[in-house]
Amino acid sequence: MERRTQCSAVLHSLLLCTVLSACATTPADKGVDTPDPLEPMNRAFFAFNDTLDKAVLGPVSRGYAKVTPKPAQTGIRNFFDNLGYIETIINNFLQGKIEDGLEDILRVVINSTFGLGGLNDFAGDIGFPQRDEDYGQTLAVWGVGPGFYLELPIFGPSTLRDAATIPASTVSSPLFYADTAVALSGRGVDLVDTRARLESAIKLRDETALDRYIFQRDAWLQRRRNHIFDGNAPLEELDFFESPPQ
């Protein structure tokens, strides 16, 4: 019964975002200004996130990186990667990457047992590559456009398509089924660890960008597209020199 509820929750949110994104899809854009109809709202949330980051998340994550020994940081990182890997497995199958999906199941089994509950990336050491798939990427592979850019409070950069998959992603995490206290502290540590991973990217943004919102928006959208194509985005996408000017 419970499993049925989970499945319907996943299907429901997938359906919802298909409908939403289909409505909001804008034509492919090559190098011309990124369509951003929600820019004023997005900038407001960007400012909110930035303030939150400067006041709390940034200092906490830098403190965490300083105090926690490197092996422990790696262990925590591996643990959350392993925990979140169920979403990667599901989406491998949804995208028809059966072999990858089977290999990834093996990866989680190996790391959860020999890798001491995921603390060690033992599977990685013996040659199982770590993949990164999610519901947003699956929808993209199925042909759903990104809709437009969304800056979400706390979550950060997203698109209408990706934001619509957050419920599906949430119920795919084992933390969703854990005791509330465990789930909350798990999410807390995960958030701090994620922020620590982004430290160098945020530093680069702050050093390079003239308009940090625009820089983050475009860099994130391009990185996301590269993920969707598993690191092999089509060449034509890079060749926009002759497109109409901005």
Place this chain on the structure above:
Amino acid sequence: MSSTLMINFEDFLRRLVGVSCAGALVAVISVCSSSMAMAEPLAPTATVDRLHSALLEAMKDADALGFEGRKGKLAPVITESFDLAFICKVILGRRWDELSRDEHAQMIDTFTRLTVTTYAARFDGFSGESFRIVEEKPMNRGRELVRTELIRPADEPVHLDYVMHRTKGQWRIVNVVAEGVSDLSLKRADYGSVIKRDGFETLMQKLEAQIDDLKNGA
């Protein structure tokens, strides 16, 4: 007798002309081929290789060279390897046409100094890194893509792709794509936003401020 002489003379002339024609032809061919050899540009991968070698040298001698030394070493290679004037034109898009010649020159000069300063500031140490050329692929309109990797001993490799075009007999870089993120398109959006809101002068001031920050941080 006279007719025989005439024939011999004609024959002589024909031979002479033939020889000189052939000679001229040989001369023309040799001139052409040598000038063709001289005009034949380095392969796109050779341009990228030269940039990577200069970066590695700057990284290995980072401390001995110091920031100014790295700048001095990288500046000629960067200005040779990148088509910076073309890059500036693409970054500013439609706004480029609205600017004066002096402003074009100012933009190119500032952007060149920013590019050199950025490389000198970022490549400031060596911990066993190396570059590897993965492949070369043709793109639209005669451009070439050179895919490379920055291999780091303690970390995952970074994928760096160079979009190249041929100009004035040389293959030059017009875009660097790091892990799928296009430097050119990012700058186009970023600079475009500043110029649209605050104008060209503010853009120049912000770029100068960035150069100063990089110098002070180095």
